Amino acid sequence: MALIRHLKAWSRRPSELPAVPPLKGVLLADPAAFQVVECINPHMTSEDGSLNRIDAAEARKQWQALKDAYCRIGLEVAVLPPVPGLQDLCFSANPSMVLPLPDGAKEVWLGRMAHASRAAEVEHHRRFFASRKYAVREMPESVARFEGCGDGLLHPGRFLLHAGVGFRSDPGAWQIIADAHPELDVLLYELQDPRFYHLDTALAPLHETSALWVEEAFSPEGKALLQAAFPTLIPIPLEEAMNFAGNAHCPDGKHVLLQAGSPIIERKLQEAGFATIALETGEFIKSGGSVFCLKQSF
Ligand code: ARG
Numbered sequence: 001m002a003l004i005r006h007l008k009a010w011s012r013r014p015s016e017l018p019a020v021p022p023l024k025g026v027l028l029a030d031p032a033a034f035q036v037v038e039c040i041n042p043h044m045t046s047e048d049g050s051l052n053r054i055d056a057a058e059a060r061k062q063w064q065a066l067k068d069a070y071c072r073i074g075l076e077v078a079v080l081p082p083v084p085g086l087q088d089l090c091f092s093a094n095p096s097m098v099l100p101l102p103d104g105a106k107e108v109w110l111g112r113m114a115h116a117s118r119a120a121e122v123e124h125h126r127r128f129f130a131s132r133k134y135a136v137r138e139m140p141e142s143v144a145r146f147e148g149c150g151d152g153l154l155h156p157g158r159f160l161l162h163a164g165v166g167f168r169s170d171p172g173a174w175q176i177i178a179d180a181h182p183e184l185d186v187l188l189y190e191l192q193d194p195r196f197y198h199l200d201t202a203l204a205p206l207h208e209t210s211a212l213w214v215e216e217a218f219s220p221e222g223k224a225l226l227q228a229a230f231p232t233l234i235p236i237p238l239e240e241a242m243n244f245a246g247n248a249h250c251p252d253g254k255h256v257l258l259q260a261g262s263p264i265i266e267r268k269l270q271e272a273g274f275a276t277i278a279l280e281t282g283e284f285i286k287s288g289g290s291v292f293c294l295k296q297s298f
Helices: 056-072 121-131 171-180 220-229 263-271
Strands: 002-004 025-029 076-080 096-100 106-110 135-137 152-154 160-165 185-190 203-207 210-213 232-235 255-259 275-279
Touching: 002 171, 025 056, 025 121, 056 076, 056 255, 056 275, 076 121, 096 121, 096 152, 106 121, 121 135, 152 203, 160 171, 160 220, 171 185, 185 220, 203 255, 210 220, 232 263, 255 263, 263 275
Parallel strands: 002 185, 025 076, 106 135, 160 185, 210 232, 255 275
Antiparallel strands: 096 106, 152 160, 203 210
């Protein structure tokens, strides 16, 4: 029911929403087929306009280090095999979104990719989640675009969803999810800046009361909603936002995995009591994604 675009329309606050259990697994996808073959976001070309070139060996090394980091902090790690021709399958955040429910069950919503070149990824997510016996839910035909956790960020611990629209997902998708769950609040953000084309490039929830954010990406309405949802919002300077610091992932309220080379945000996170794990994901940034994009929490 509740799709909320303006602060004045939001009657509840996170602590008043039903609690949901944390997700303790991450689904990655082997990057053997990862490449840049077309430009579908502003990060994929170099200054002269040519497509970025991926160093496959380096990409594998970076991906392996990310996988190892998740294992080290105690998450269950599952891996989809590579699929020839699906160069972006390694960005597991996008073809689906797992939604933990207040009763402890979990469902997965399958994506509807904005670009034809990524459409076939969804089937691989469907099979994975069906094999794990998740309730698999699908958007109706009327929804043209829905890029899963790229645009849908779970509020830590609460039945509350932060939902981006504009570049890759449509409001209709969030309406379907909101209609399916009367107890869920969905806060809607109109993304403003093509460099931050998925919500997960501009917002990283840390725990129930804090998040990292890239202010430039949000409209005045969006800013007001975020300020109400997270009492502590740590702003990311633009330079570090362009280094994908906003694509950080905090899976447990303690550790924050993020792209290396963002000293200001790393320091602020440490001062706030988080353990930072800086990882090099430069090969994936050449395609417009970093840590958060490379996994689906489940
Ligand atoms: N090249 C991919 C695309 O443009 C990158 C996806 C990054 N994913 C993310 N969740 N931001 O679709």
